[in-house]
Amino acid sequence: MTDIEAAVAAAFRQEWGHVVATLIRMTGNWDLAEECAQDAFATALARWPADGVPDRPGAWLTTTARNRALDRLRRSRTEAVKLQEVAALSAPAEPRADDSGVRDDRLRLIFTCCHPALTLEARVALTLRTLAGLTTAEIARAFLVSEATMAKRLTRAKHKIRDAGIPYRVPPAHLLPERTSGVLAVLYLLFNEGYSASAGEQVRRGDLTAEAIRLARLLAALMPDEPEAVGLLALMLLHDARGAARLDDDGELVTLEDQDRSRWNAAEIAEGLGLLDGALRRGPAGPYRLQAAIAACHARAATPADTDWARIAVLYGELRRLVPSAVVELNRAVAIAMASGPAAGLALVDDLAARGVLPAYYLLPATRADLLRRLDRRDEAAASYREALSLVPTEPERRFLQRRLAEVGG
Amino acid sequence: MRYMLLVCGQEEPEDAAADHDADEPCWAPWARELQGRGVLLVEGSQLQPVSTATTVRNDGDQVLVSDGPFAETKEQILGYDVIECADLDEAIYAAARHPATLKGGVVEVRPILASV
Numbered sequence: 356m357t358d359i360e361a362a363v364a365a366a367f368r369q370e371w372g373h374v375v376a377t378l379i380r381m382t383g384n385w386d387l388a389e390e391c392a393q394d395a396f397a398t399a400l401a402r403w404p405a406d407g408v409p410d411r412p413g414a415w416l417t418t419t420a421r422n423r424a425l426d427r428l429r430r431s432r433t434e435a436v437k438l439q440e441v442a443a444l445s446a447p448a449e450p451r452a453d454d455s456g457v458r459d460d461r462l463r464l465i466f467t468c469c470h471p472a473l474t475l476e477a478r479v480a481l482t483l484r485t486l487a488g489l490t491t492a493e494i495a496r497a498f499l500v501s502e503a504t505m506a507k508r509l510t511r512a513k514h515k516i517r518d519a520g521i522p523y524r525v526p527p528a529h530l531l532p533e534r535t536s537g538v539l540a541v542l543y544l545l546f547n548e549g550y551s552a553s554a555g556e557q558v559r560r561g562d563l564t565a566e567a568i569r570l571a572r573l574l575a576a577l578m579p580d581e582p583e584a585v586g587l588l589a590l591m592l593l594h595d596a597r598g599a600a601r602l603d604d605d606g607e608l609v610t611l612e613d614q615d616r617s618r619w620n621a622a623e624i625a626e627g628l629g630l631l632d633g634a635l636r637r638g639p640a641g642p643y644r645l646q647a648a649i650a651a652c653h654a655r656a657a658t659p660a661d662t663d664w665a666r667i668a669v670l671y672g673e674l675r676r677l678v679p680s681a682v683v684e685l686n687r688a689v690a691i692a693m694a695s696g697p698a699a700g701l702a703l704v705d706d707l708a709a710r711g712v713l714p715a716y717y718l719l720p721a722t723r724a725d726l727l728r729r730l731d732r733r734d735e736a737a738a739s740y741r742e743a744l745s746l747v748p749t750e751p752e753r754r755f756l757q758r759r760l761a762e763v764g765g
Numbered sequence: 766m767r768y769m770l771l772v773c774g775q776e777e778p779e780d781a782a783a784d785h786d787a788d789e790p791c792w793a794p795w796a797r798e799l800q801g802r803g804v805l806l807v808e809g810s811q812l813q814p815v816s817t818a819t820t821v822r823n824d825g826d827q828v829l830v831s832d833g834p835f836a837e838t839k840e841q842i843l844g845y846d847v848i849e850c851a852d853l854d855e856a857i858y859a860a861a862r863h864p865a866t867l868k869g870g871v872v873e874v875r876p877i878l879a880s881v
Contacts, residue, residue: 470853472853472857518876519853519874519876520766520768520851520852520853520856520876521852521853521854522851522852522853522854526854530854
């Protein structure tokens with residue numbers, strides 16, 4: 356890659372979302388905005404080798420994309436529509452302040468992409484396409500669907516935004532808390548899909564986790580008054596720091612207990628802990644700060660034996676009050692098993708199983724199997740491992756369970 | 766933009782629906798609340814029960830008329846309202862505060878084509 360290509364690639368990662376977000380505001384047309392942004396980056400590749408990289412690449416790209424949009428509108432539209440749209444495009448580029456005083460177009464874009472009137476799949480795809488700049492083919496690969504399917508999903512979402520009148524704005528104060536938690540949920544889902552793939556050969560897809568962290572970083576910067584956004588970023592960093600140690604050289608899954616902690620990413624941990632400390636000082640912790648605080652307990656422990664499981668159990672208890680969820684209860688049971696012994700954890704897991712609240716969730720029988728193994732109840736452990744194996748979604752996790760099943764003589 | 770709010774739910778037995786003693790219809794406070802937010806209630810009404818519905822088809826040669834709604838489902842269209850407002854968020858607000866929603870019903874929000 357030449358220096359210029361590298362400069363364009365860097366500008367793409369840095370500026371794509373900004374250029375698209377600005378063009379959507381100016382034209383109200385999502386397809387036109389994307390096409391003109393693409394044209395602007397192509398023009399940069401052609402012109403920057405001769406003209407040099409501009410001082411403010413973002414401003415250069417936005418202006419180029421805007422001029423391209425003006426050209427296309429002049430050529431293609433009827434007089435009345437053309438005059439109206441050209442007038443809008445010729446107006447000063449500075450957006451008006453919203454009710455909430457936020458000015459960055461990318462924040463409008465995030466909220467519109469994550470609007471609850473779109474399906475969750477559409478929200479994720481639209482965020483990756485318009486804000487992060489992934490191609491339709493890349494997003495299709497990441498979610499294991501055909502490019503045609505993903506293209507259809509994106510088109511349908513953009514049409515709904517236009518035809519149903521989904522607003523392009525940061526929600527007003529009375530809607531902001533609810534919509535913000537919706538945005539955080541989309542970014543967290545994106546991260547989890549990368550961190551622990553729901554299907555396929557690979558357990559981890561680093562490209563998605565990297566995009567999720569980049570978007571969470573952007574959101575935290577754009578919403579400085581939202582400590583949960585900072586909490587989400589800290590949570591992602593603390594989990595991602597363990598990514599390399601989570602799989603061994605053969606691609607096999609390594610449990611937290613057995614991970615080589617020297618392979619944890621110290622820079623990510625330091626950043627995550629620093630962000631979390633700041634965010635925890637700002638009012639009662641919400642679900643993302645609580646989960647980050649749990650991840651921090653692991654990150655701070657030099658060896659598995661140093662882990663403060665009692666504190667983790669308390670944090671899961673608080674999380675359960677905010678987010679009543681059987682998965683949270685299962686994790687609390689694991690923490691209690693570690694703090695007070697496997698029998699105490701097993702009682703909670705058995706209670707969950709009896710209530711039938713986590714049907715077809717492989718981690719329930721897998722956790723039960725592990726606790727039975729620790730209690731040396733081998734036959735029961737083997738039966739639970741077999742049940743987990745019938746439900747496990749990815750290959751490395753399947754192989755891990757098979758190794759454990761062999762250990763208990765199953 | 767204009768939106769139609771399609772009020773869906775199960776029909777109530779006739780006597781339960783007949784509590785018309787109040788000074789004003791149940792939708793009046795809702796309409797006032799909407800007005801206060803700049804949302805205009807253009808028109809709207811409850812519909813007569815599904816037992817009064819007639820479904821009409823035209824296959825080119827002849828008109829086919831049958832008794833009952835176009836789809837036999839547990840939930841039926843009970844009424845409609847047309848509102849004029851800025852965007853979908855306002856329409857969602859109007860639907861969330863609709864008297865039928867407050868009583869456990871469901872409202873489908875559909876933009877009206879001509880308003881786009």
